[in-house]
Amino acid sequence: MTIPADRLSDPAVRALVAAINSNDEQAFFAALTPDATMSDDGSDRDLRQWSDQEIFGSRGHMDVESESDGGRSLVANYRNDTWGAMRTRWSFTVADGKVSRFETGQA
Template identity: 60%
Template sequence: MTIQTARLRDPVVRAFVTAVNAHDRDAFQALLAPGATMADDGLDRDLDEWTDREIFSTHGHLEVDNESRGGRAILARYSNDTWGEMRTKWQFTVADDGRISRFETGQA
């Protein structure tokens, strides 16, 4: 059962999902702490290149099915124009300033 984005527990994760689904690159970038990093399937990736390729240029979209760790970990159906839909896991580390310092994703 999908969790409505507005009902996600963690406000930063809620804003992340909202920005991804709206394809709002500026809002997405504003959520990231300086020097933020990310990994996909356990491998560190260039955050700007990856998000352009996997989210913004391919119409990425998240449908959240489950959340844990107080909302800082989600299971979601992720789709984009390149890969179609897949079940994914996402984990977020949020810095003291309330911005995302790292996120990790991969197939679930």
């Protein structure tokens, strides 16, 4: 069973996941702090390049299976047109109501 994006506990994470799932690049960056960072499978990546490749250029979508840590840690089935579907883990750091860092990788 999946958790709809609008039911996620943390408002900042909820906004980011909703932006990913609606393929809304403007809302995605609005949900992030200006200096936000991220990593994929333990390697820091350029956020704009990664999001263009893994989300917006390939129609990325998250089906959240579970959340913990007050909604700042997720397990989700993530799919995009490049890689297909995979089980992923996501952790988020939130500052001033926006995501300042997220880390993702295979679960």
